[in-house]
Amino acid sequence: MAVYTDITEAELAAFLADYxxxxxxxxxxxxxxxxxxxxxxxxxxxxxxxxxxEKRVAREDLPFFLGLMEHLAEKGLSCPLPxxxxxxxxxxxxxxxxxxVISFLEGMWPRDPAPRHxxxxxxxxxxxxxxxxxxxxxxxxxxxLADWRPLWNxxxxxxxxxxxxxxxxxxxxxxxxxxNWPRDLPSGVIHADLFPDNVFFxxxxxxxxIDFYFACNDLLAYDVAVCLNxxxxxxxxxxxxxxxxxxxxxxxxxRTLTAGERAALPTLxxxxxxxxxxxxxxxxxxxxxxxxxxxxxxxxxxxxxxxxRTVGTIADYGIDDExxxxx
Amino acid sequence: MAVYTDITEAELAAFLADYxxxxxxxxxxxxxxxxxxxxxxxxxxxxxxxxxxEKRVAREDLPFFLGLMEHLAEKGLSCPLPxxxxxxxxxxxxxxxxxxVISFLEGMWPRDPAPRHxxxxxxxxxxxxxxxxxxxxxxxxxxxLADWRPLWNxxxxxxxxxxxxxxxxxxxxxxxxxxNWPRDLPSGVIHADLFPDNVFFxxxxxxxxIDFYFACNDLLAYDVAVCLNxxxxxxxxxxxxxxxxxxxxxxxxxRTLTAGERAALPTLxxxxxxxxxxxxxxxxxxxxxxxxxxxxxxxxxxxxxxxxRTVGTIADYGIDDExxxxx
Numbered sequence: 001m002a003v004y005t006d007i008t009e010a011e012l013a014a015f016l017a018d019y020x021x022x023x024x025x026x027x028x029x030x031x032x033x034x035x036x037x038x039x040x041x042x043x044x045x046x047x048x049x050x051x052x053x054e055k056r057v058a059r060e061d062l063p064f065f066l067g068l069m070e071h072l073a074e075k076g077l078s079c080p081l082p083x084x085x086x087x088x089x090x091x092x093x094x095x096x097x098x099x100x101v102i103s104f105l106e107g108m109w110p111r112d113p114a115p116r117h118x119x120x121x122x123x124x125x126x127x128x129x130x131x132x133x134x135x136x137x138x139x140x141x142x143x144x145l146a147d148w149r150p151l152w153n154x155x156x157x158x159x160x161x162x163x164x165x166x167x168x169x170x171x172x173x174x175x176x177x178x179x180n181w182p183r184d185l186p187s188g189v190i191h192a193d194l195f196p197d198n199v200f201f202x203x204x205x206x207x208x209x210i211d212f213y214f215a216c217n218d219l220l221a222y223d224v225a226v227c228l229n230x231x232x233x234x235x236x237x238x239x240x241x242x243x244x245x246x247x248x249x250x251x252x253x254x255r256t257l258t259a260g261e262r263a264a265l266p267t268l269x270x271x272x273x274x275x276x277x278x279x280x281x282x283x284x285x286x287x288x289x290x291x292x293x294x295x296x297x298x299x300x301x302x303x304x305x306x307x308x309r310t311v312g313t314i315a316d317y318g319i320d321d322e323x324x325x326x327x
Numbered sequence: 328m329a330v331y332t333d334i335t336e337a338e339l340a341a342f343l344a345d346y347x348x349x350x351x352x353x354x355x356x357x358x359x360x361x362x363x364x365x366x367x368x369x370x371x372x373x374x375x376x377x378x379x380x381e382k383r384v385a386r387e388d389l390p391f392f393l394g395l396m397e398h399l400a401e402k403g404l405s406c407p408l409p410x411x412x413x414x415x416x417x418x419x420x421x422x423x424x425x426x427x428v429i430s431f432l433e434g435m436w437p438r439d440p441a442p443r444h445x446x447x448x449x450x451x452x453x454x455x456x457x458x459x460x461x462x463x464x465x466x467x468x469x470x471x472l473a474d475w476r477p478l479w480n481x482x483x484x485x486x487x488x489x490x491x492x493x494x495x496x497x498x499x500x501x502x503x504x505x506x507n508w509p510r511d512l513p514s515g516v517i518h519a520d521l522f523p524d525n526v527f528f529x530x531x532x533x534x535x536x537i538d539f540y541f542a543c544n545d546l547l548a549y550d551v552a553v554c555l556n557x558x559x560x561x562x563x564x565x566x567x568x569x570x571x572x573x574x575x576x577x578x579x580x581x582r583t584l585t586a587g588e589r590a591a592l593p594t595l596x597x598x599x600x601x602x603x604x605x606x607x608x609x610x611x612x613x614x615x616x617x618x619x620x621x622x623x624x625x626x627x628x629x630x631x632x633x634x635x636r637t638v639g640t641i642a643d644y645g646i647d648d649e650x651x652x653x654x
Contacts, residue, residue, distance in 0.1 A: 008438035025433040028367055029358035040355055040367060042433060106352040106369060111335035202352065
C-alpha cells in the first residue's frame, strides 16, 4: 500500500485534458498496490483509478498489461477498462512517470475468504484463461522457474541466519523443481498474482479482477496453483479442503483441467509457494526495521510449500482423482 | 498519509448497520491525515469518509471535534458533517478504535497556493471564527505557549547536533515569547492547523475545510498567524506579500482584526512558526532513517520564524498599518 508520488491538481488537470472524461471533483491517493502510486479520481461522469507506474514496473510491459485489461473487458470479464486518450494512446505521462486511467470497479476484496469466494474466483480465472486465448501480445513470466535460483542466491547469505536448515531445504526444493517442472501443459495468459486483495465482491458475487501487473504467458495450471496457495489455507496455516474443492470445481465449471495438469498440480503448487516465499524473503531482508510498511512473513509460504510436498494427487486438494484414469 | 488499521468488509458492514446510510459498494484506505486511519466509502447514496482514531487523538476530545464540525456545518460552513448513528451517537467503535463517519467533501487542496486561495482561506477562517462563537464545548490548545518549552526539552539534546547555535536560538525565542505573549486578545474556537492540505477548492472556489483534530479554544489571531506561516511563503522560503495581503484582506472581509490583534501578529506568527518547528523537529528525530514516510523539514519553519523577527508592524505582512492609529 503506497503513494510514492504526489501530484498537483494543475498537473492532473492538464493530464486529464487529453482524456475524454468529465470534470475533476476530487482525487485521493489510495493505499492499494505495492508497486505503483494509485489515486481514486472522482470526475463528474464517474470514478476512475489513476496509476503512476513506479520503477518496479517496466515501461515496455505496459502495452501488454493495459492491452490485456482492455481485451478481457471487451470479452465481458469484469476487470478495469483502460481509458484511451484523445490521441488513441493508453499510456500518458504524469510527474515524469508513465501513467494510465482505468475505470473504477466497485466491490470489496474478501479479508476472510470462504469456499463460495474460492468457487467464484476459480470460475472467473478459467473464464479469463479462455478469454485470453486470442490476445495478441505476449510477455514472459519474469518470476518463473528460471528466476527462482538467482532470487534465492540474492537472499541466501542473509537468510541462513533466519532459520536452521533453510539453505538445504531451498537447495533441495530448487533441484526437485528444476528436475520435475512440467513442460507440455496448456499455456496462455495468466494473472499470476490472483490473491484475495485483487478480487472484488459485491454481496458475495464476484464483481471484478484487478492488478494485472504480473500477468504473463505461462502454464494455465500454474495460475490455479497460485490460487491454491493464496486462497485455500486457513489462518492457522492448515490447508482447507473445502476451499480447495470449491476453487477447483469453480475452475472446472468453465474449463476442464487436463490429466497432465491434474497430475502436475502438486509440483506447480510447490513452485508457486516457493515463488512467493522467495519474493517475500527478498522484500523482508530489504526492508529496514522500523519502516512503516507491513512486512509480510515469508515463512508462511514455506509452510505451504511443505504441505504441498505431502500431497500425492489432486484428491488431496479436495476433488476426485479422476484425472489419473484419463492420463 | 497513513492507513494504520485495516478492516474487514464484514466488520465494516456490521459497523455501518448502525448508521442511516446506503449499501456499501467499495471502500479504500486513503493516504490522508497523519494521525488517523481514513477510508473513502462508496455507499449507494453517497460517498463518506470513515475515520478510525489512532492513539494520538484522545478519545475524550472526540465530542469536541465532531460536535464542532456539526455545529459549523449547520451554520453553513462547508466542512464535513458527522453522521449520527441510529442511536443518536456521533462516535462508534470499529477494530477496537473509536470511529466516525463524516460526509465526503469534493474538492482538491492547492499544492501551489496563489493569493486568490489565500483570500478565500482568510475569509472562510474568519467566518469559522464567527460561527464558532456560540459552540457549547471547549478544548484547551494542547500545543500552545506552555507546551513549547517541554517539547523543546524533549528534542534538545539530539537537536543540538543538527545545527550550531540552535540551542541558544530556541532558548532566546522561548524567553521572548513567554515574556511577550499577548493575553487580552479576542479568543474563541480556532482550527489551529489550517494548512493548504486541509482546504479544498473546486474551480478556484473554496469548497471545504477539513481535519479539525487540532481545533481548540485560543486567540483568534493565532489562527491567522498559523495561516501566515502555512500559506504565505514561496517555495524559495521568502515571505510573499501579495499572499499575506490577500489572506489578511480576506479575513477582514468577514471579521475586522482589532488594533491589539494587529500589533500582536508578528509575535503570534513567531509562536506559530516555533510550534511547527518543534513538532516537526520531534517527529524528525523520532522517525528512523529509511522509513517510508515523508520527513518534513523542521528548519523550513525556523527560517520563517527568523523572518517574523524582522517584521515591525502588520504592514510588513502586506496590509496598511491602520491599526496603529486606532490602538
